[in-house]
Amino acid sequence: MKIDWAPVHVPPKRRLQTLAAGLYVLIFMALPFLSLMITSLLLYYGNYFWKLIVLAYLTHIYFDHTRNYSDIHGNGTHFSLKLMRNNCVWRNFRHYFPIELIKTVDLSPDRNYILASFPHGIIGTGISCNMSSDIEKWLQLFPGIRPKIATLDMHFYTPILREMLRYWGVVSVSKESLMYYLTKSNHPKHPDNLDGFTSNAVAILVGGAQEALDSHPGRYIITLKRRKGFVKLAIRTGCPIVPTFSFGEVDIFDQVDNPPNSYLRRFQTLTKRLTGISPLIVLGRGFFQYTFGFLPQRKHIVQVVGSPIEVEKNDAPDPEYVDKIHQQVIDQLNEMFDKYKTKYIENGKNCKLVIN
Structure with a gap:
C-alpha cells in the first residue's frame, strides 16, 4: 500500500487544526473506553484510598443523574460557555474542515424548538461543533436560543465523559430529559434564564446508531420512515420541528464496507440492539499522512x-x-437536499437522498 504523506512544510495553523481534530476524535471515540478501563483498574488494583475515591465518584454519578434535570447536564453559565463552548481549540477544529452554519429563516427566541437533524454520519461532527463545542456562530445567527444536543442516556453514566458532555450543553435523549427542556419557561425573568437565554433548541439526531451504519462517503442515506417519536414529542410539548441537514457530514469518514446481510452488518446490528451503540470500523487519515488512520478528512461540512x-x-x-x-x-428535507446539494456537495448533481 502506497502511503500519501503530508508535506513537510505545513503552516502552523493547519497543524493546530489537525491537533484539535485529533482531540475531538479522542474524546468521542476513545475516552468512553479509556475512562471505563481506568475506573476498572483503579477498583481492582488500586489501594483503599483510590477505591474509596472511585466508589464515591460512581455513587455521585448515580444519584446526580437521577436528580431533577434542572440540576444536571449543565445549563451553560457564562464561565462554562467561555471555557468549554467558545475557545481557540474548537475554533481550530471548526476551521479544520471547515464547518459552516447556514440560517434560512429567523427563529423567535420566545419558544423552544426540536431540531430534527440529519444525517448522523459517524459521530455527528458538524452539529456537534455548531451546537455544542463552538457555539459562537450559533449565537450570532440565533440570539437568545440556547443550543443543546440530545444523546444516549448511558453516556451520562460514563465517568469523565459525562462531565465534558454536561459543560458542552449536551442532554439526555430520554423522554424525561427532553420533556423538561422543551417545556421550560421562556420568560426572561425565569430563574433558569439568568445566563441571558430565553429558550432551548434541542437537536435530536433522529437516525441515531442505525444511520451511522449506513454512513459512507457520497451516500446520503437517512433513517426516518419509522422514526416518529420526535414528532409525538413535539405535539405533546407544542414545540415546532426544525429540520436541519449537514451536507458533507458523511464524507469526512469512511468505514469498512458493511452491506446489508453481511456478517459484519449482522454483528453490528446485534451489538446495536444490545447496547444502543454501533461498533464501526472507521477509516480516516493520520496526523502526517492521508492514507489511513482515525482522523477525519478535511471535507467541507455545511x-x-x-x-x-x-x-x-x-x-x-x-x-x-x-x-x-x-x-x-x-x-x-427532500426540498432542502435538492436545493442545496449542488452548492454544498462535491459532484452533488448526481447525489440522491435515500430515506429508509
Whole structure:
C-alpha cells in the first residue's frame, strides 16, 4: 500500500487544526473506553484510598443523574460557555474542515424548538461543533436560543465523559430529559434564564446508531420512515420541528464496507440492539499522512437550518396528525437536499437522498 504523506512544510495553523481534530476524535471515540478501563483498574488494583475515591465518584454519578434535570447536564453559565463552548481549540477544529452554519429563516427566541437533524454520519461532527463545542456562530445567527444536543442516556453514566458532555450543553435523549427542556419557561425573568437565554433548541439526531451504519462517503442515506417519536414529542410539548441537514457530514469518514446481510452488518446490528451503540470500523487519515488512520478528512461540512414546522399541542397525539407532520418533515428535507446539494456537495448533481 502506497502511503500519501503530508508535506513537510505545513503552516502552523493547519497543524493546530489537525491537533484539535485529533482531540475531538479522542474524546468521542476513545475516552468512553479509556475512562471505563481506568475506573476498572483503579477498583481492582488500586489501594483503599483510590477505591474509596472511585466508589464515591460512581455513587455521585448515580444519584446526580437521577436528580431533577434542572440540576444536571449543565445549563451553560457564562464561565462554562467561555471555557468549554467558545475557545481557540474548537475554533481550530471548526476551521479544520471547515464547518459552516447556514440560517434560512429567523427563529423567535420566545419558544423552544426540536431540531430534527440529519444525517448522523459517524459521530455527528458538524452539529456537534455548531451546537455544542463552538457555539459562537450559533449565537450570532440565533440570539437568545440556547443550543443543546440530545444523546444516549448511558453516556451520562460514563465517568469523565459525562462531565465534558454536561459543560458542552449536551442532554439526555430520554423522554424525561427532553420533556423538561422543551417545556421550560421562556420568560426572561425565569430563574433558569439568568445566563441571558430565553429558550432551548434541542437537536435530536433522529437516525441515531442505525444511520451511522449506513454512513459512507457520497451516500446520503437517512433513517426516518419509522422514526416518529420526535414528532409525538413535539405535539405533546407544542414545540415546532426544525429540520436541519449537514451536507458533507458523511464524507469526512469512511468505514469498512458493511452491506446489508453481511456478517459484519449482522454483528453490528446485534451489538446495536444490545447496547444502543454501533461498533464501526472507521477509516480516516493520520496526523502526517492521508492514507489511513482515525482522523477525519478535511471535507467541507455545511449545516443548513430549515424552517419551523408548527404543531398543535395535544397530550394525546392523533396517529393521523402525527403522520401528517412526519410527512412535512420528509418533504422539507427532500426540498432542502435538492436545493442545496449542488452548492454544498462535491459532484452533488448526481447525489440522491435515500430515506429508509
